[in-house]
Amino acid sequence: MNTVVCMKQVPDTETLIKINPEGTGIVTEGIKWVMCPYDEYAVEEALQQKEKFKAGKVTIVSLGPDRAIEAIRTGLAMGADTAVHINDAAFYEKADPYATAAALAAAVKDLEYDAIFCGKQAIDDDSGQVPAILGELLGLPVVTLVVKLEVSEDKTKAVATREVEGGHAVVEVSLPAIFSAQKGLNEPRYASLPGIMKAKKKPVDVKTVSDLGVSVEPMTAIKEMSLPPARQAGKILEGEDAVEKAKALAKALHEEAKLI
Amino acid sequence: MAERFVSERNLRFLLYEVFDVTELLKYPYYSEHTREMFDMVMETALRIGKDMLYPVLDEMDKNQPELVDGMVKVHPVVREFMRECGQGGWIGADAPFEFGGQQLPIMISLVSNFIFAAANYSASVYPGLTTGAARLITSFGSRELIDTYVPRMFSGEWQGTMALTEPQAGSSLADITTTAEPTDKGYYRIKGQKIFISASEHDGVDNVIQLLLAKIKGAPAGVKGISLFVVPNKRIGEKGELVPNDVNVAGIYHKLGYRGCPINQLSLGENDDCRGFLVGEPHKGLMYMFQMMNESRIGVGMGATAIATAAYYAALEYAKQRPQGRRLTSKDPTLPQVPIIEHADVKRMLLFQKSVVEGSLSLLFQCSKYRDLEMVLDGEEKERYSLLLEVLTSVVKSYPSEMGVLSVSQGLQCLGGYGYCEEFPLAQYYRDIRIHPIHEGTTGIHGLTLLGRSVTRNNGRAFQVFVEEVEKAIEKAGKEQELVSYAKNLKNALERLKGITTHLVGIAVKGEVELFLADATLYLELFGIIAIAWQWLLQGIVAHEALKSGPIDADLSFYRGKMYALRYFFAYELPKVETLAIRLENNDGLTVEMQPELFEG
Ligand SMILES: Cc1cc2nc3c(=O)[nH]c(=O)nc-3n(C[C@H](O)[C@H](O)[C@H](O)COP(=O)(O)OP(=O)(O)OC[C@H]3O[C@@H](n4cnc5c(N)ncnc54)[C@H](O)[C@@H]3O)c2cc1C
Ligand SMILES: Cc1cc2nc3c(=O)[nH]c(=O)nc-3n(C[C@H](O)[C@H](O)[C@H](O)COP(=O)(O)OP(=O)(O)OC[C@H]3O[C@@H](n4cnc5c(N)ncnc54)[C@H](O)[C@@H]3O)c2cc1C
Numbered sequence: 001m002n003t004v005v006c007m008k009q010v011p012d013t014e015t016l017i018k019i020n021p022e023g024t025g026i027v028t029e030g031i032k033w034v035m036c037p038y039d040e041y042a043v044e045e046a047l048q049q050k051e052k053f054k055a056g057k058v059t060i061v062s063l064g065p066d067r068a069i070e071a072i073r074t075g076l077a078m079g080a081d082t083a084v085h086i087n088d089a090a091f092y093e094k095a096d097p098y099a100t101a102a103a104l105a106a107a108v109k110d111l112e113y114d115a116i117f118c119g120k121q122a123i124d125d126d127s128g129q130v131p132a133i134l135g136e137l138l139g140l141p142v143v144t145l146v147v148k149l150e151v152s153e154d155k156t157k158a159v160a161t162r163e164v165e166g167g168h169a170v171v172e173v174s175l176p177a178i179f180s181a182q183k184g185l186n187e188p189r190y191a192s193l194p195g196i197m198k199a200k201k202k203p204v205d206v207k208t209v210s211d212l213g214v215s216v217e218p219m220t221a222i223k224e225m226s227l228p229p230a231r232q233a234g235k236i237l238e239g240e241d242a243v244e245k246a247k248a249l250a251k252a253l254h255e256e257a258k259l260i
Numbered sequence: 261m262a263e264r265f266v267s268e269r270n271l272r273f274l275l276y277e278v279f280d281v282t283e284l285l286k287y288p289y290y291s292e293h294t295r296e297m298f299d300m301v302m303e304t305a306l307r308i309g310k311d312m313l314y315p316v317l318d319e320m321d322k323n324q325p326e327l328v329d330g331m332v333k334v335h336p337v338v339r340e341f342m343r344e345c346g347q348g349g350w351i352g353a354d355a356p357f358e359f360g361g362q363q364l365p366i367m368i369s370l371v372s373n374f375i376f377a378a379a380n381y382s383a384s385v386y387p388g389l390t391t392g393a394a395r396l397i398t399s400f401g402s403r404e405l406i407d408t409y410v411p412r413m414f415s416g417e418w419q420g421t422m423a424l425t426e427p428q429a430g431s432s433l434a435d436i437t438t439t440a441e442p443t444d445k446g447y448y449r450i451k452g453q454k455i456f457i458s459a460s461e462h463d464g465v466d467n468v469i470q471l472l473l474a475k476i477k478g479a480p481a482g483v484k485g486i487s488l489f490v491v492p493n494k495r496i497g498e499k500g501e502l503v504p505n506d507v508n509v510a511g512i513y514h515k516l517g518y519r520g521c522p523i524n525q526l527s528l529g530e531n532d533d534c535r536g537f538l539v540g541e542p543h544k545g546l547m548y549m550f551q552m553m554n555e556s557r558i559g560v561g562m563g564a565t566a567i568a569t570a571a572y573y574a575a576l577e578y579a580k581q582r583p584q585g586r587r588l589t590s591k592d593p594t595l596p597q598v599p600i601i602e603h604a605d606v607k608r609m610l611l612f613q614k615s616v617v618e619g620s621l622s623l624l625f626q627c628s629k630y631r632d633l634e635m636v637l638d639g640e641e642k643e644r645y646s647l648l649l650e651v652l653t654s655v656v657k658s659y660p661s662e663m664g665v666l667s668v669s670q671g672l673q674c675l676g677g678y679g680y681c682e683e684f685p686l687a688q689y690y691r692d693i694r695i696h697p698i699h700e701g702t703t704g705i706h707g708l709t710l711l712g713r714s715v716t717r718n719n720g721r722a723f724q725v726f727v728e729e730v731e732k733a734i735e736k737a738g739k740e741q742e743l744v745s746y747a748k749n750l751k752n753a754l755e756r757l758k759g760i761t762t763h764l765v766g767i768a769v770k771g772e773v774e775l776f777l778a779d780a781t782l783y784l785e786l787f788g789i790i791a792i793a794w795q796w797l798l799q800g801i802v803a804h805e806a807l808k809s810g811p812i813d814a815d816l817s818f819y820r821g822k823m824y825a826l827r828y829f830f831a832y833e834l835p836k837v838e839t840l841a842i843r844l845e846n847n848d849g850l851t852v853e854m855q856p857e858l859f860e861g
Contacts, residue, residue, distance in 0.1 A: 014263075016814075030814030032268075034303075070299065077300055190308055193349030193362040196300045197292065 001056040001155055003046040004116045005080065006104050006134070007039040009064050009071035010124040017227070024222050026124075035071040038119025040188040041181035046117050047079045048186060049151060056114075057081045061107050063100055065089045069204065076199035077191035084111075088208045096218035101133035106212035108138065113176055114155045120145055120180045131180040141173050145182040151175070263577060265314060265378045265570035268306060269818055270618060271371055274625045275302075277802050281367045281629075287636035290365055298368055304348070305372035309379030312341060317380045320520030321688050327512045331463055332522045338386055338464030345387040346416020352394065359398045359406065360414050366635075370562060370628040374621070377566035381692050382520025384563070386419060389459055392556055393420025393471045397490065400540035400548045405490055409469055419465040422556070423454045423472040423491070423526065424549070430456075431705050433546060434482045438474040438528065440489060440536055450474055450491055450536040451529035453510070456699075460524045461493055461509045467502060468493040470526070472536065473545050480543065488545035489536035491528065506534035517691030554649050557657035557700055558627050564664035564696040565620040568671075571689035572613040575671035578678075579606055600674070609670040611828040615796070616667040618825060620660035622795035627656045644725055651714045651722040652791065654706040659788035661696035662703055668693050707780035710787060716765060723761060730754055730794045737797050742804055746830050750793050753837045757790050760844045767847055775847045786840040793834050800826040 011017060012032040020027050035043075046058040060075040060083040062068050072083045084107045091103065108116065116138075121128035135142035147168070148161035155175055162169045163182050191199075209216075237252065239245035253259045275281050281298060284290045320335045327333075345351050354369040355361025369391075376384035394413040397405050412418040429435040438452025452474060454460070461468055470491040479485030494502035510525040528534045540548055583597035600606045627649060634645035672679035672686040679686045697703045715723045730750070737747040764783065768776040803822035811819055 030812045070296070073296060073300060074303070077304075190344065190348060191300060191304045192347060193301065193353055193364070196297050196304070197362065199300070200294060200297060 001049045001053040001115070001151065002059075002111075002113045003049060003056065004059050004061055004108055004111055004113045005039065005042045005046045005075065006108075006116065006118045006130065007043065007060050007062045007071060007075055008036045008119070008122045008124075009033050009062065009068040010036045010122055013037075013123065019225055019227060023224050023226070025225060033067055033070065035074050036119050036122050036124075038121060038123070038181055038183070040119075041183065041185045042117035042119050042179075043075050043078055043080060044186045044188040045146075045149060045179070045181060046115075047189070049115070049149075050079075052151075053155070057112075059083065059111055059113070061104055061111075062086065063088070063092060063095065063103050065092055072204060073196075073199045074191055076202045076204075077195040078189055079195060080202075082202060083204045085204050085206045086209065086212065087206050088210075091209045094218050094221065096220040097127045097129035098133055098220070099216045099218040101130045101137060102214055102216040103209050103212060104130070105134055105137040106209075106214040107207065108134075115151070115158070115176055116140070116178045118178065118180045120182050131178050135178045138178075141177045142180070143171050143173055143177060144180040146179045147182050147184040149179060149185070264573050265309070266306070266375055266566075267569075267573070268302070269815075270621070271302065271374075273799075273802070273818070273822075274622055275367060275371060277806070278622065278799055279367065279625045279629050281365055284365050284367070284632055284636065289363065289636045290632075293364065298371075301353075301364065301368055302371055302375070305350075305375040308341075308344060308348075309375045312337065312344065313376060313380035313383050316383070318685070318688065320380065320382050321517075321692075324514065324519045325462065325512060325522035327509060327524075330509055332461050332509060332512060332524060334462045334464045334522065335383075335520060336464075337383060338462065338520075341383055342386055342390075342416040342419070342464055344416070346414065349414075351387045351390050351416055352414040353391075355391075355395065355398065355414070359394075359410055365628075366631045367625060367628045370558075370624060373559070374562055374566050374569075374624070377563050378570045380520070381563055381567050382518050384566075385518070385521045386459055386464065387416065388559060389422065390414075390416070390418070390420035392552060392559070393422060393469060395555065396471050396488070396548060396552055397539065399551070400488070400544075401490070405537060405539065408496065409490060409492075412467070413469060417466050418492075419459050419462070419468040421457055421460045421468060421470050422549075423457045423460060423470040425456045426453055427455055431702060433473065433486065436473055436475065436486065438472070440474040440476045440487060440538075442476065447535040447537055448474075448476070448489060449529060449532060450489065450534040451532070454526040454528065456513065456523045457526055458523050459521055460526055461507070462522055466494075468507075470507070471539070472528075473549065474536065476542050483546045485543055486545040487542050488539040488548050490539055491534065491536040495535055506531050516694055517688065518695050519691075554627070554631060554653050557653050558624060558631070560696055560700045561620065561656040561658075561660040562624050564660040564693055565617055565624060567689050567693040567696075568613070568660070568664035568667040569617045569621070571668040571671040571686060571693075572610070572617050574685050574689070575613065575674040576601075576610060578684075579610060579674050582675075584676075606674060608832075609674055611825060612670050612832070613667045614821070615825045615829040615833065616660075616663045616792075618799070618822075619792035619795050619829060620664065622799055623652070623656050623659070623791055626795060626798075627652055647718075647722040647725045648729065650717075651710070651726045654701075654710040654714060654784060655788050655791050657700060658697070658703050658706045658784055659792060661693075662785070663788070664693050664696060665690075703784065704781055707782075707784040708777055711764065711780040711783045712777055715761060716768065720761070720765070727754065727758065730790070733794055733797050733801070737801055740801070740804060743797070743800060746797055746800060746826065749830055749834060750790070750797055753790050753793065753834055756837055756841045757786060760786070760841055763845060772847075774852045775849050778847070778849065778851050779844055782840050782844055786837055786844065789833055789837055789840075793829060796826045796829045 012034045015031040018027040050056045058080040060080045062072050063086040086103050118131040132142050143160045145163045146160045147163050151158045157174050160171050237245050237248040239248050282295050316337045325332050325334045349362045352361035353364045354366050357363045390413050394410050413420050426436050440448035472489045472491045473486050475485050476487050492505050493507045495505040497503040508527045510527040512522050512524050579601040582600045584600050630645045630648050668689045672690050675686050678684045734747045734751050737743040803819040806819045
């Protein structure tokens, strides 16, 4: 089974984020970057499907600046076979979900695949639109929030279990199709040392957006970005004894928090 | 639980900025690798540590291994981790390609082993011991032994161990009595008792391979009669099946710490059916073991540093959050209490820990780099690194172990009463780290080794080479205005060490061996302080350089913190050299003369 995985490099969740002086994005210097955790499920699923069918190729496609190669190599070290790196800093800077999907679609269209896997969303900008727009541009069905996937022997259709509010929905879809991975789909493997050694030699096709022959303009732009307000200090209620303190609490809940 | 147990930034600093591992890439042996790969190795090790090992740190301590019907039951993560280490190539990480290893620099395997040990020391021991045991086989064993055992050890299916200690022979291995009787079938019949053998039987693997010391019947007395054997708990039968090899667990010990890994008493050959396979030549066993010393002793220093590092970050985390007391200048009791990290005395405790753990880690990288260079170079250059390792091995084992215990104690102290309670992680770290001054040669034995052997052998050649290396750093630092005073202080301390060494050797020359070695442990301590001061100077040179060139914001406090720790070490630790020197100059024989009965009083 041939698959494509759309993967994004994002800041590590534990890294300290600062907003840039223009207020339009984050300071990208001096922070740690990793493969988006949902994309890890996508890579793992592609690898498991390949292993199940004992044949096929897993191709990672990623849009990002030079540094994105690190996350691409991680995917290759996990076991993916090849990669396309759309390395176009100028484009990437202002790419919105539509522009991103358009670039990915252009890179994917010449590849052979039975399925495309994406993460359900990138954990940095959280827009969660790329899989759906990509489906629209490629004319493929899209199944989101997949937690289980079974592909038929002849690779013409698949049964996917989706997470829905309060339960699950089982969806049948014809292939090729796009699946967005939700936590629970699998347990992503760690890269192995032999995998890391091999990753170095695996081909990575580097392209700019103009190499791909597309000219897209983003449809949205970030005007302002801000951090959540700092948590306010707690308040210690004064009072001689428990009764006094309870009174003070009731008063605070009523007058300040306006909860009761 | 604390959020972090190692500093990735500090690992990168040591690996790339201070000891530039990429210098090794020019040698054919390491030419397959790239920096990008090293980064990925580190990333992956961090994830395994964080996701798999750290979450069960406490659990493995509370649910100790149990002996049930002759089998030792360990935490299920042991099997999972051994499998990951096998499939991931971690057990053979620095072994040559020809044996199925990944041929990574020793500096890189130091990084991954350190991360695993900081995340969960007990868990890290299982693959670590297997690596060491496999290396003994690949270095000295026959092709047949290698082919039979090493692949399944590297794959994590089989555990490797080091089985040296016996009830009557701990420090004094010359006194082992386990015997090996030759047969005409290519194996030896083993009989004897081994105690305290880590991971020597457990259900986290399918088989255990003991690298065991025994005496062949009729062998010369003492260390010259010791041979090395492979003794599997289950041997390979005629059809390739595993059959019991008469290795029996007579009991498990209940330890102070490091409780996630069993140490067992083994009874070998109770039914005269324990087969051992000779490694290399007869009577050379101890020599083979000692050739592995650099590795296993760097390993102990690494384990101690790793535990103390995790303890440091836990203490730091706590100190930032615990409000207690007010500033000495604050007169107003209604003001809120300040986090204890604001108090000078708490900062002193944290600086002590930082200077011990980061200084120790630096020395570990230094020695690992020497091991790498020793491997890829030839002739005189190679010899130079061998000499440096000879003189530093006892130091890199003992300083982190002894000072690590004190460092964790200070970490515990930062938590006040909570530090003493098992609900907080410091108590476990305090117990876990205490093994390190004991195993792989007690500190006392290493004092004797350093002064009685390493420093004096070959007319003091190894010592001389060490002095030259420290002098190089002193010279370099002396050129920087901000570092001149450090350079001068270290120079004075080094002169003191040279003087003391000459003085002590003079006593040895007079044949007064007992006086010469009476305070060898103090000599080791003094030596250790100088070695760590040297490492701090090396780090300071790099940090100072980086600060001069205006680092990015995120790095500014990292380098400034380094400069403070350097300053701390030279202000608080280095002066201890003087007290030690005074004692070492005074060879009044106090401890030699003291009589056992005088203790009774
Ligand atoms: C948790 C743990 C794990 C271990 N794992 C292993 C293992 O995997 N494999 C293995 O083979 N062993 C293992 N050991 C054993 C360990 O290596 C020994 O405990 C150690 O070598 C000390 O030997 P001993 O306990 O017999 O102490 P002793 O040798 O009796 O020493 C007691 C004290 O006397 C001092 N002393 C002894 N001889 C001298 C001397 N000649 N001069 C001056 N001072 C002296 C020592 O420094 C020490 O302070 C382990 C032990 C422990 C506790
Ligand atoms: C086994 C045990 C038995 C105990 N028994 C009793 C008992 O019977 N009765 C009882 O009342 N209490 C008891 N305690 C409590 C014990 O007295 C306290 O734990 C101790 O006073 C320290 O207080 P703390 O734990 O809150 O630590 P903290 O006060 O939070 O101290 C944490 C760290 O910060 C440092 N620090 C705090 N304030 C300052 C400052 N102003 N300047 C500089 N450094 C500072 C401390 O030195 C320490 O290193 C017991 C505790 C234990 C562990």
